[in-house]
Amino acid sequence: MGIIISLFKAIFGGLFSSKDGTKKSKYEVEDGVTLFSTALSPCARRVRIALLEKQIPFKLVEIDLFTGEQFNEEFTFVNPNRKVPAIAFKNVKGIADGFYSESNVITEILDSISPGPKLYSSDKRERADIVQWQDYEQSITDDFGLLVFHNLLCFVLRMVFNDLDDLEEKTKNFPETFKARGISAYNSEGKSEDEINQHFIACYQSLLTLERGLQGKKYLVGNRFTAADLTVFSRVDMFPLVGMPIIHKHFPNISRWLELIRSRKSVVDSEDWCTKFQKFLIIHFPSIFVLIGNCKSGQKHHRRMDGELVVERAISEAPISTDIKSLDDQDGDEILITYYPVSSSSFQITLLLDILHLDYSKKNGHVLDLIGRAAGSGGIYNIYHKNQPIRGMQAILEYICNMGSNPDLYPKSPEDRAKVQIWLGWEQTMFTQELSPLIERDILSKVLVLRYEKHLDDLLQLRSNLQYKNKFQNILKCFMIGLPEKSECWNQLTEEYAECVPDFEAVEKQRKGLFQLLHLRLQHLDNTLIHQDYLVGKTLTLADICVFSRLMFFSAIGMKISAQKYSHVTTWLLLLQSKTSFSDMVDNLTNQIQALTLGQ
Numbered sequence: 001m002g003i004i005i006s007l008f009k010a011i012f013g014g015l016f017s018s019k020d021g022t023k024k025s026k027y028e029v030e031d032g033v034t035l036f037s038t039a040l041s042p043c044a045r046r047v048r049i050a051l052l053e054k055q056i057p058f059k060l061v062e063i064d065l066f067t068g069e070q071f072n073e074e075f076t077f078v079n080p081n082r083k084v085p086a087i088a089f090k091n092v093k094g095i096a097d098g099f100y101s102e103s104n105v106i107t108e109i110l111d112s113i114s115p116g117p118k119l120y121s122s123d124k125r126e127r128a129d130i131v132q133w134q135d136y137e138q139s140i141t142d143d144f145g146l147l148v149f150h151n152l153l154c155f156v157l158r159m160v161f162n163d164l165d166d167l168e169e170k171t172k173n174f175p176e177t178f179k180a181r182g183i184s185a186y187n188s189e190g191k192s193e194d195e196i197n198q199h200f201i202a203c204y205q206s207l208l209t210l211e212r213g214l215q216g217k218k219y220l221v222g223n224r225f226t227a228a229d230l231t232v233f234s235r236v237d238m239f240p241l242v243g244m245p246i247i248h249k250h251f252p253n254i255s256r257w258l259e260l261i262r263s264r265k266s267v268v269d270s271e272d273w274c275t276k277f278q279k280f281l282i283i284h285f286p287s288i289f290v291l292i293g294n295c296k297s298g299q300k301h302h303r304r305m306d307g308e309l310v311v312e313r314a315i316s317e318a319p320i321s322t323d324i325k326s327l328d329d330q331d332g333d334e335i336l337i338t339y340y341p342v343s344s345s346s347f348q349i350t351l352l353l354d355i356l357h358l359d360y361s362k363k364n365g366h367v368l369d370l371i372g373r374a375a376g377s378g379g380i381y382n383i384y385h386k387n388q389p390i391r392g393m394q395a396i397l398e399y400i401c402n403m404g405s406n407p408d409l410y411p412k413s414p415e416d417r418a419k420v421q422i423w424l425g426w427e428q429t430m431f432t433q434e435l436s437p438l439i440e441r442d443i444l445s446k447v448l449v450l451r452y453e454k455h456l457d458d459l460l461q462l463r464s465n466l467q468y469k470n471k472f473q474n475i476l477k478c479f480m481i482g483l484p485e486k487s488e489c490w491n492q493l494t495e496e497y498a499e500c501v502p503d504f505e506a507v508e509k510q511r512k513g514l515f516q517l518l519h520l521r522l523q524h525l526d527n528t529l530i531h532q533d534y535l536v537g538k539t540l541t542l543a544d545i546c547v548f549s550r551l552m553f554f555s556a557i558g559m560k561i562s563a564q565k566y567s568h569v570t571t572w573l574l575l576l577q578s579k580t581s582f583s584d585m586v587d588n589l590t591n592q593i594q595a596l597t598l599g600q
Contacts, residue, residue, distance in 0.1 A: 026061055027074045033058040034088040036078055038065055039275045040241075042234040043103040044085040049230045050107040052266035054114040066160055068174045080524045081426050096415050102425035104134050104394075105418050107227050112414040119227040124402065128395055129221045133213075133228035135392020137235050140206050142373035142432070143199040144235065147242040147307075150196050152282070153185045154302045158293030161186070175520070177434075177513035188302040192499055198470045200307040202373075203244060204314035205470075207251055210236070214253035218260070225264070233261045240283045244307035250315060319466045335360040335400075336384040340370055341592045342443055342556075344431065345381055345393055347585055348549040352397060354581040355545065356404030367447055367596075368462070371440060372474030394424065397542060408539045419536045423543035426521075427550050434517045435550060438557040441507065445482030446597040452479060456489050476500045481507065515559060522566050529568035533575060540576075548576050552586055556593050 035051065035058050037044040051058050063069050063084050070082045079086035079101040086101045087109075094113035100106055111119040121127045161167040167186055171179045184190050191199075210232065213220060220228040237258065239246055248255040261267055271279075282289065286304050294301045335353065339362040340346045353360050360383075369380045382391040383399070390399045401410035411417045452459040462468045462475060477500045480493060494501050525547070528535065535543040551573065554561055563570040576582045 027078070029088045029090050030059060031091045033092060034061060034090075035059070036061045036063050036075070036084055036086040036088075038063050038084045039271070040238075040278070041084050042238050043083075045270055046103050046230045046234040047085045047087065047106050047110075048270040049234070049266050050110050050119060050227075052269050053119065053225075053230070053264075054110055054116055056110060056114055066157075068171060068178075071174060071178075081429055083429065094414075100418055100422065102422050104227070104231060105421040105425065107230065108421075109414055109418050111227070117224065119225075119230065121222070121226065126221055126226075128390060128399060130226055130228045131395040131398055132390065132392050133220050134231045135394050136206075136209065137232045138394075138428075139392070140203060140235060143202040143206075144238075144242070146191065146199050147196070147203070147244070149181070149185050150188075150191055151243040151286075151304050152241065153182075154188050155286075155290045155293035155304065157182065157186045158297040158302070159289060163297065175513065175517055177510065177517055180510065180513060186297070193303075193305065195473055196305045197310050198473070200244060200305070200310050201314040201317065202470050203239070204307070204311050205318045207236070207246075207254060208315065208318055211251050211253050214257050219257075225261075229257075229261055233258070233267070237262070239307075241279055242307075243286070243305055247308065247311060250311055317466060317469070333359075333386065336363060337361075338363050338365045338380065338382050340365045340367065340380075341596055342367075342439070342447070342589070343370055344435070344439075344549050344553050347552070347589060348393070348546050349381070349383070349396060349400070351545055351549060351581060351585050352400050352409075352542070354584070355409070355540075355579075356400065356406060358400065358403060367444065367451075368468055368475060371444055371448075371478050372471035393428070397424075397546070401542060408537070409542050409545075411537070411541065416537060420541050420543045423535050424546055427547045430518070430521050431550055434514045434521070435553060435557070438511065438514055438559075439553060440478050441481050441511070442557045443553075443593060443597060445478050448475070448479040449482040450597065453483065453487060453489055456492070473497075473500055477502060518554070518559060522561065522569060526566045526568045529572050533572070540579075544572075544576060548573070548582065549585070552589055556589075 033051070033056055035044075035047060037048065037060055039062065048060075063075060065084070069075055070079075070084065075086075076082060078088070078099050081101055083101065085103055085106060086099055087106050088099050089095045090097050092113065095109060100109060108120055120130060157167060161170065164183070164186055167182060168179075171182055174182070217223075219225055220232065236246070236254065246254055246258060290302060290304050335358060337346075337349055337353075337360055339350070341364075350360075365380065381393055381396060382389050383396050384390075385399070385403075390396050398410065410420060448459070459476070459479060463472050468475065476493070476497055480497075480500055481502045483489060483493075532538075534540055535547065551561065551569075561569060561573070577586060
């Protein structure tokens with residue numbers, strides 16, 4: 001056994017340990033381009049592909065996520081969002097020296113500063129299509145990320161750390177929420193087999209959109225390789241690694257497209273032989289490593305699930321496609337939006353429209369759409385203009401900015417636009433990882449109780465509703481968190497759905513951990529605003545609009561933004577609320593939360 005474990009560590013050592021012995025030299029930025037990356041990160045891989053595609057020389061710095069290197073002071077300076085990839089430019093023509101983050105932001109910068117075939121398009125329609133495919137990729141991450149935890153991280157952690165004590169010792173400096181996730185994965189806790197299958201089904205059903213999008217086409221946008229292809233490919237190519245093979249008979253277009261993209265030299269060279277060998281072993285011999293991890297840990301035995309067993313079910317149960325090309329109830333140039341009360345994303349859209357004085361009408365969405373998948377909910381937001389759909393938050397916001405007459409909101413220069421986009425990535429990460437779970441527990445749970453406590457049968461009928469059956473357990477858990485234990489529904493639900501009964505002690509512990517992360521967000525925001533009135537430049541931009549819309553939900557989840565502790569943030573909030581559109585939004589939000597949670 002010791003020989004096998006030693007062999008595993010030797011093979012996988014490059015993934016789990018830093019190659020550079022000294023942190024000083026590791027973070028020292030040299031002339032040119034420096035990429036901070038992690039071998040198996042799909043987001044980092046798409047940046048490596050872009051660098052190779054554009055033939056830009058770069059220095060590669062591996063960040064060890066397993067030891068929490070992303071949380072140390074040096075890397076937090078590189079990327080306050082504490083994620084890979086990040087990139088540094090020093091004495092590079094066409095871009096100011098500095099650090100940049102968010103993979104899609106980085107690939108666009110690289111495209112703008114280098115010659116050769118373009119990854120992005122100057123054509124407005126093509127660019128909108130590219131950004132929508134990037135939003136599509138983002139919408140997969142909730143379900144995909146949970147499968148990474150169950151089908152990959154669980155047994156990898158058992159291989160890497162000597163035992164649970166070793167894991168707890170080496171992650172003691174992690175934020176509490178991340179440390180708890182690691183311990184939960186090590187102990188193979190959290191998700192039932194049925195829930196894992198639901199995440200498989202959701203991912204495979206997402207692939208149906210991609211399969212349709214590739215019908216009769218060589219590439220996703222136009223007749224050439226673009227940022228849409230490298231963005232989506234980097235994620236979908238990881239599916240087999242987490243137990244989801246791409247089966248040709250079900251996905252012939254995707255299978256053909258994957259082989260086409262894999263044959264590109266930039267894609268081949270984006271992974272070293274060690275990473276390719278790691279992936280080969282995990283994909284083809286996972287049971288060996290699961291067995292070793294189970295024997296080594298002595299903890300609850302882990303079972304890696306097989307997504308192929310549910311692929312046909314996923315296809316047969318898939319909701320009818322909503323790729324609508326026209327709407328009968330839309331007329332002229334007015335914008336039609338799908339609007340969700342108490343959704344910070346909906347408020348971002350309407351606030352932007354109000355600031356630009358653009359006419360729009362609303363079509364109400366169902367509150368159930370907001371539950372269960374924060375990043376995946378990006379797929380539910382859409383607008384229609386001139387009978388054409390625009391889907392995904394980034395695509396929608398960019399499209400609206402292009403319609404307006406205020407170029408400062410979304411700057412044209414690559415450097416300033418990148419700064420705005422980095423803030424958009426920052427606030428989106430804050431929402432999906434920290435804010436959305438709190439909104440579910442403190443706001444949406446109350447909405448569900450108000451609607452369904454006296455109409456429990458209506459709630460339970462969602463089990464057979466094609467639109468909601470795959471996240472029925474998420475909805476029921478949300479409902480039960482807000483349900484008083486003295487309710488007449490409680491005993492019935494605890495008997496029939498014991499797996500959905502909340503562990504209120506764990507819920508409160510997680511809440512404190514999420515608050516800790518949000519305070520770190522506010523500290524970074526406060527430091528940014530010390531010497532400036534707005535987040536980017538000297539005037540209002542989309543960055544201010546989007547971050548403001550998220551922060552307006554803090555009071556509703558019980559988190560106070562202290563003027564004493566965050567004086568620059570509160571000054572910035574007051575500045576924005578002095579503008580009519582912002583103050584109206586705050587009043588509207590307050591009224592809607594009261595109406596939905598108190599029945600007023």
